[in-house]
Amino acid sequence: MTGSGHKAPSGWRIAVLGGGAWGTALALAMLRAGHFVRLYARDPETVAAIDRGENPRYLPGIALQAGIVATSDIEAALDGADCVLAVAPAQSLRAMLATAKTHMPKGVPLVLCAKGIERDTGALLSAIAREILPENPVAALSGPSFATDVARGLPTAVVVAARDEDLAADLAARFSAQNLRCYSSDDLIGVEIGGALKNVFAIAAGAVTGAALGASAQAAMVTRGFVELRRIGAAFGARPETLMGLSGLGDLLLTCSSAQSRNFAYGLALGQGKPLAGLPLAEGVPTAAIAARIAAERKIDAPIITAVAAILDGTITIRQAVAALMTRPLKTETDV
Numbered sequence: 172m173t174g175s176g177h178k179a180p181s182g183w184r185i186a187v188l189g190g191g192a193w194g195t196a197l198a199l200a201m202l203r204a205g206h207f208v209r210l211y212a213r214d215p216e217t218v219a220a221i222d223r224g225e226n227p228r229y230l231p232g233i234a235l236q237a238g239i240v241a242t243s244d245i246e247a248a249l250d251g252a253d254c255v256l257a258v259a260p261a262q263s264l265r266a267m268l269a270t271a272k273t274h275m276p277k278g279v280p281l282v283l284c285a286k287g288i289e290r291d292t293g294a295l296l297s298a299i300a301r302e303i304l305p306e307n308p309v310a311a312l313s314g315p316s317f318a319t320d321v322a323r324g325l326p327t328a329v330v331v332a333a334r335d336e337d338l339a340a341d342l343a344a345r346f347s348a349q350n351l352r353c354y355s356s357d358d359l360i361g362v363e364i365g366g367a368l369k370n371v372f373a374i375a376a377g378a379v380t381g382a383a384l385g386a387s388a389q390a391a392m393v394t395r396g397f398v399e400l401r402r403i404g405a406a407f408g409a410r411p412e413t414l415m416g417l418s419g420l421g422d423l424l425l426t427c428s429s430a431q432s433r434n435f436a437y438g439l440a441l442g443q444g445k446p447l448a449g450l451p452l453a454e455g456v457p458t459a460a461i462a463a464r465i466a467a468e469r470k471i472d473a474p475i476i477t478a479v480a481a482i483l484d485g486t487i488t489i490r491q492a493v494a495a496l497m498t499r500p501l502k503t504e505t506d507v
């Protein structure tokens with residue numbers, strides 16, 4: 172089923188929870204799509220900055236169009252909302268939804284915009300949302316979309332997924348605007364897995380570049396990484412064609428090829444032996460650890476994810492990881 176393009180009704184009251192780069196960019200995107208936007212940031216300084224028309228900590232150099240109502244009062248942000256976008260990092264989603272729970276309007280869609288798997292539990296973000304807010308239908312928004320690009324209004328395509336395909340199509344139509352094209356999908360798990368795992372390979376891609384392993388190694392790593400992404404996706408019931416789409420292959424292409432990606436930048440610093448402390452959020456770090464554990468527990472062959480997790484926890488070096496990957500038993504390429 173396809174959405175109704177740009178003809179969907181605008182004028183929803185949308186609450187964006189999270190005042191970081193992506194929350195701010197999505198707030199702008201929702202404003203441009205014709206909605207009334209309230210943005211919850213727990214940090215009053217962020218609220219004050221957004222009121223001044225900027226978010227220098229998370230989106231430096233970008234002037235924010237007037238119209239976003241920022242608040243550090245989550246109750247005020249959620250009051251009367253028709254739809255809620257959750258935009259805290261994956262490892263903070265549980266805490267943020269717990270704070271939101273008492274004030275969450277019943278029955279309104281909750282759109283998960285983070286990319287990751289909960290490190291301690293292995294839970295996908297939709298499972299966390301259902302556990303904490305069982306009365307809100309869950310959707311996910313994902314795909315190749317740097318916050319700065321979306322904030323600047325550059326052309327971007329994403330996918331909005333929900334188990335209920337009519338809900339996904341409705342949200343995609345309502346969120347779409349001139350330079351934000353939202354596809355819809357009923358493969359919620361596929362969209363979540365694609366967005367979460369691409370971050371692990373973006374770290375690996377940065378490390379390959381940082382360690383000067385060459386463009387050929389880069390292409391091999393991304394290609395074989397995508398095989399691992401599909402294997403894990405299959406184990407979760409994701410559809411292969413979803414993983415071939417914006418939230419799998421699309422986001423892999425973007426973040427494995429650009430130092431604009433914070434995950435790539437993290438891997439780059441790792442590969443160059445530079446300090447990692449103080450670098451911006453890299454969601455792939457916790458996700459690598461839990462994805463490696465999931466792969467081991469479910470006996471899924473995921474040598475690159477396992478290597479990234481081991482490099483990140485200091486068990487092996489990049490050189491040792493490369494040597495181990497290159498000397499694995501030979502096999503047919505199509506042995507997915």
Ligand SMILES: NC(=O)C1=CN([C@@H]2O[C@H](COP(=O)(O)OP(=O)(O)OC[C@H]3O[C@@H](n4cnc5c(N)ncnc54)[C@H](OP(=O)(O)O)[C@@H]3O)[C@@H](O)[C@H]2O)C=CC1
Nearest residue numbers: 190191192193194214259261263266267285286317318452
């Ligand atoms: N940036 C991007 O280009 C894109 C990011 N994403 C995804 O969006 C998610 C968020 O990323 P992004 O916005 O860039 O991250 P940032 O690091 O830019 O910002 C994170 C924000 O989350 C807030 N936060 C953290 N924990 C809580 C909490 N418990 N309650 C309320 N707010 C909280 C932080 O608040 P405080 O400042 O007070 O710490 C901060 O405002 C990630 O999963 C990322 O992968 C997806 C697509 C694009």
Ligand SMILES: O=C(CO)COP(=O)(O)O
Nearest residue numbers: 314315316317432433434
């Ligand atoms: O997910 C993103 C773009 O689609 C943002 O990637 P980073 O978090 O690596 O910057």
